Amino acid sequence: MNLGRIGGLLSRHLYLYKRSFARLLEIFYWPFLDLVVWGFITMYLKEAGVSLHGAVAFFLGALILWDVLFRAQQGIAVSFLEEMWARNLMNLFASPLTVGEYLVSTMIMSMLKVIAVGSLMMVFAWVFYSYDMLKIGISLFPFILNLVVSGWIIGVLTTSIIMRFGQQAEVLAWGMVFLFQPISCVFYPLEVLPPILQSIAWMVPPAHIFEGMRTVLVDGAMPVDHILWATGLNLFFLVIIVGWFYHTFNVCKDKGMLVRVGE
Amino acid sequence: MSKPIVEVRNLTKRFDDFTAVDDVSFDIQEGEILGLLGPNGAGKTTTIHMLLGLITPTSGTIHMFGLDLAQHRETILRQVNFSSTYISMPFSLTVEENLKVIARLYSLQNIQKRIDEIIEKLEMGDIQYKLTRKLSSGQMSRLTLAKAIMTEPKVLFLDEPTASLDPDIVNKIKIFLKEYQRTAGLSILYTSHNMREMEEMSNRIIFLQHGHIVAEGTSDQIIQRYGQRDLEEVFLKLARESKEK
Numbered sequence: 001m002n003l004g005r006i007g008g009l010l011s012r013h014l015y016l017y018k019r020s021f022a023r024l025l026e027i028f029y030w031p032f033l034d035l036v037v038w039g040f041i042t043m044y045l046k047e048a049g050v051s052l053h054g055a056v057a058f059f060l061g062a063l064i065l066w067d068v069l070f071r072a073q074q075g076i077a078v079s080f081l082e083e084m085w086a087r088n089l090m091n092l093f094a095s096p097l098t099v100g101e102y103l104v105s106t107m108i109m110s111m112l113k114v115i116a117v118g119s120l121m122m123v124f125a126w127v128f129y130s131y132d133m134l135k136i137g138i139s140l141f142p143f144i145l146n147l148v149v150s151g152w153i154i155g156v157l158t159t160s161i162i163m164r165f166g167q168q169a170e171v172l173a174w175g176m177v178f179l180f181q182p183i184s185c186v187f188y189p190l191e192v193l194p195p196i197l198q199s200i201a202w203m204v205p206p207a208h209i210f211e212g213m214r215t216v217l218v219d220g221a222m223p224v225d226h227i228l229w230a231t232g233l234n235l236f237f238l239v240i241i242v243g244w245f246y247h248t249f250n251v252c253k254d255k256g257m258l259v260r261v262g263e
Numbered sequence: 264m265s266k267p268i269v270e271v272r273n274l275t276k277r278f279d280d281f282t283a284v285d286d287v288s289f290d291i292q293e294g295e296i297l298g299l300l301g302p303n304g305a306g307k308t309t310t311i312h313m314l315l316g317l318i319t320p321t322s323g324t325i326h327m328f329g330l331d332l333a334q335h336r337e338t339i340l341r342q343v344n345f346s347s348t349y350i351s352m353p354f355s356l357t358v359e360e361n362l363k364v365i366a367r368l369y370s371l372q373n374i375q376k377r378i379d380e381i382i383e384k385l386e387m388g389d390i391q392y393k394l395t396r397k398l399s400s401g402q403m404s405r406l407t408l409a410k411a412i413m414t415e416p417k418v419l420f421l422d423e424p425t426a427s428l429d430p431d432i433v434n435k436i437k438i439f440l441k442e443y444q445r446t447a448g449l450s451i452l453y454t455s456h457n458m459r460e461m462e463e464m465s466n467r468i469i470f471l472q473h474g475h476i477v478a479e480g481t482s483d484q485i486i487q488r489y490g491q492r493d494l495e496e497v498f499l500k501l502a503r504e505s506k507e508k
Contacts, residue, residue, distance in 0.1 A: 004370050005368050008368045086354060086355075088352065091352065094343075096336075256283075256318045
């Protein structure tokens, strides 16, 4: 791993944000809008007297954590799309940059996005709805870390599909993560799912995180079992998906698709 | 001319049932400009992509600086670069930002100094801080050439570097390349559809057709072998024969 090359690729993406209003919107505007809509929904539920313990904490906490997952995934997939749109993949992969360095660089980019979006949403939630996300306590750190890794896994999967199938698959950069939303149990407890989906959901790391978050909010206890399950599953899927990405990269090189992707 | 710096042996690339490059072998000597000539679809660009590690060969070997590309990709690519009229660079970055990114990817030292030098050499001072999307095609060609030269490669692959450019820019690029190649002593693999340019630039030429090497030698040797007046006539003869087949 060459840190200079990783930094080089990272700087290429940071230059983009320096002068792109549309890309800044992605970090500031959309998360803010999400928060406003869900904030009003929770206020409505509260005023309507819907009996739901800690409704604000449930929905706003879940929304902020969901955005962590979403932005982490986008950080990976959209970075690849940027290279594809700019027809820059040849410049990158004809250089000494390795596939591993490429992945690490996009992972750091996704982490930077998560820090920007997450911090902003926490501040907005505190200012507009008096919701203090930090009240989740020490568990918040492993929650966020696990969701970032889950986002990387979905992002790398999305990227490998786009690399293999080209522009026709680029919509997945925004849509893929939503395939996992129903079984991630973001806004509802896992037991509301039909039994078959419950079994699948237990294999999905974010489901453990969102269940864990609800445990903290209801009991105040640190959900060690959920954190351990999420961490173990994430490590397992990360190894599998990175291996899959290398395989797809080699298939694309073999089929000559790396030089044609984006055409 | 001394030892071969690039050694290609029995290089073949098949895409399903289509053979793009078929059992091609050649060397590039240190300080040599080798021209790769052939009609569209002859396998020139696929050959260059394999030499850059962007396409995996079906069979055959590529050695550069005595090392196998399949096993020493990073070491080799640090000393190699390429330019083509058909490649692009990120449009939302300025010329200087793009060069900085490339410099970091190739682990260059004194980046700003290198950039300033290449900007001066290629007379790009007026576009240094310009967004890449605002460049004309001639300026874009200079940028892709700058990114290739800046890394001080020992081997340079130029895939139609002057295609669709006006004669004045073509002339400037050719003069620069010749001078730079002479002083830096680098080896170049050059493809072009412009026969006169090919004769001017290359020490030796390989003629590819349907992925095969059909002729190899200096331009005079090839012209003589085919009994034509110039390289363009040889090209037309071979290209038409190829269509008839």
